[in-house]
Amino acid sequence: MSAAKTEDGASRRTSRLRRHLAISTHALRQRPVNLAITFAPADPTVPGPTRLGFAASGASLEQLRPDPLRMDMALHQLSRMGVSILSRGSFSASAQLAPDNFEKLFGTRLSRFRTRGDRPAFLFPHDGGPWSPQDDIARLIDDAYIQWPATPMTTPPAPIGAFGPDRVYLPNDLANLLNASGPAVRGMSGAGVRVAMVDTGFSLDHPYFLNRRFSVLTAPGADGTRDRDGHGTAMCANLFAIAPDIDFIGISLGLPDGSVPIDALHGGILLALAHQPDILVLSIAYDLRSDITDLEAERLPGSCVALALQLQNAVARGVTVVCAGGNGQFAFPAMLPEVIAAGGCVVDAGGEVRASNIASGFRSNIYPGRTVPDVCGIAGSLEKQAYLMLPCPPGSWLDRSCAGLPDGTGVNDGWCFTGGTSAAAPQVAAVCALMLQANPKLTARDIRSVLNRTASDVAFGTSSAMTGGRAATIGNDLATGFGLVNAGACLHLI
Template sequence: MVEEELTRFERRGVVTVVPRSATGLRIGSDPALLLRHPVEEFLPAPGVVEALADAFTGEGLSVEARTEVGLTVAGENTLLAEVFGSPVLPVRNKYIRGSVRYELKAARALRSRVRPELVAEVRAPRSGFELTVAAAPPLPPTDRYLRLPEDAVRVAGAEPLHAAGIRGEGVRVVMVDTGLYAHPHHRAHGYTTSVVPAVDGLDPAADERGHGTAMSALLLAVAPRAELTMVKMANEAFSFPLAAFQRAVELAPDVISCSWGTLREEPQLHLEVADAVRRGITVLFAAGNGSTDRRTAMFQSVATPGALTVGGVHVGPDGARHASDLASSYRSAVFPGRSVPDLSGPCGTLPHGDYIVFPTQPGCLFDRRNSAYDGTAPDDGWLVSSGTSGATAYAAGVVALAVQRGVGGGRALRAGDLADACLPVTGGTTSTGDDCGGVCPNDAVGLGLLTAGA
């Protein structure tokens, strides 16, 4: 399978095209400009994106995704070299262990010979990484596992809302993740789902890694009647997070849930996120499982101002809450003054976060890998795991309930809109060293454990 994926993307490349803004202002490599300038100052003049899309299509290229602030363009590498000056070829990431991952690189600087006066920048897109926990020695099964959907509903305190008909009805949610396999669990609960591939060549019927299928089950446990579209951003070896986020925005949802980060910096993603928030879309990103947005780190968490960042809280069998030592918390290195997380969702603890029983695609990467320590078979379509990935999916479900109730009045929800629904968490220390310190809000968990309120 990986060999087939490699062959395909050796032949077919993908690039990010950033249109020239009407003001001349551009993000470049400094997303912190978003703290000093409104998103509107980064937008191209009306008609520019359409003109570029038409021009690239006229050259025989495919426009895989586009928003007001950027386009993802793909085509045979021989054609990319003619239009942009270089092919964009896969290079194996030698630092990621346990799975084969490729990134895309151009041999030379990329420039558009087509409508160059409208183009600010062309670059190879970054890959992404889904937030997971490394395997650890097996532990005996315990009664502290959360089962879906019932235990997610219980932790969220969503029973009264569900009984009153607040179940996410009419709320459009997009999850950007690795895919959504048609699991019997989803069918049994009557969930409404669809899948859209981020770029050509990603099979919408498969979830080769299995992460997205698992995360969707947690989101839908909390908001079972939400209209969920999965934008598949990855197969086993390749991932296209920026293109996937652009596709998510194109779908004009109420909520976008992102349980992942990027490999190295992807400045254009911050502009896409900020623009989505401007459009009224509530965007959630996972805080990370040890990752931050430190510029020199390979694994970059995403903390764009306006997005809701989600940390982790462990809820024990007795209901006691404490900050997860698996979850990240940090002061942003990209956006001075920005603290992560804004709020938190349920999350396991070290060494390997065995906390939630998830459905997944039988025999997928996570099914195989987690079976070494979670007590499930490598091909049974079930795994036990958690992290801020799950916390974010859960929080997105809670947000869907809030949207149905009219919270935010059609604009993107802010952390303050959800403050009254957060339970205080005053004990515990995160993976990055923040202690709750006996008070809440705090640096470790933000506003606390998000619930559905009443």
């Protein structure tokens, strides 16, 4: 591969970053902001969910449940004030509002912000700035937070020389590594199990998805189902490698210009849950890292409260939620105690399984006693970022950027080598689908228990240095949780 092609790949990555940075504040103010609206609990003696002073858990969830009729009345009044209501759940609603109108209704000023990593700019009230909602607004709702852009939990394209011959090809290699092929899975293929995924988009006309059962929808606040980024298409391929006959629902967060601000995640999750999935998988996360200490923040940001309530309620209602545990991030929503957090492992050419030094491993400050991850999938490592061969839309950012480094694939061939806990989460979710096909009566708690009890222990390697570089040891640990998910053992136990 020529040096010119390598430089071309680097320039593409730079161009992508510059495209995000080049969005002017004026241009941002021409776009509506996506809001997550929370409501006061039905019990007037209970503080609203953003005013609790602590992160709600399953035990306090019912105390925070709003009255549905009051929610209806509030949403009706908000719509008369110019707020576009996009979707609603049991605890929150997704909405859009022009920045100027947001400032007027909430008595504030919006400033330009950027979060960590290669994420686009967005508008948000400045710390310490004015916040004085109109009286009518204050009576109707608990709060309304502009949604920050989230981050796909895939690895960045690998540098030259960071991969060897021991790569993982889908579907067979991955199925073998997770004991999800042949007699071990007893003919289970995920048939009849509905799995939803919210991501950058899903261009499932790729030959890899031929004869698969899927539908793709656009999240409220997004525009279009096509996946110009490539992340959603590539990561959902892991589902079909383990559970090829699932009924898949993809919720797209993409925009028509190819950018993926992913600030429509809350609305996308509400839409996904409205379709009553058995399993919801998220390979996108927020990094709740303090800008002051560079460690995990001490409290849940108000902008994440609505999302936390909806996911906790989904689990209480029987949905199994699997989240990427992070690639060096203090990942939310993986840190929610109710969800299954997927960490990462890497398998060398000799078959030894090690903790991935890409994947996060941490003990949460926000949710005391919660550790991430629970179990692991196959994610690669810093040395082997170009690890899993995944299908992606030809010419998408992922296709072009990975090939430009190079990874051995073409810039427009619809294949890329990558990894991360973005891939591990759908792998774990697919094993959950096999279990639900075998025994539809399993609860989310049952599934978590079976995953933990049957995972193959990993006692070598360390997790990401960005979250403390935890060492894998015998038994449950902060590097790999209970170990690498084992599909055959799960099915044998149930």
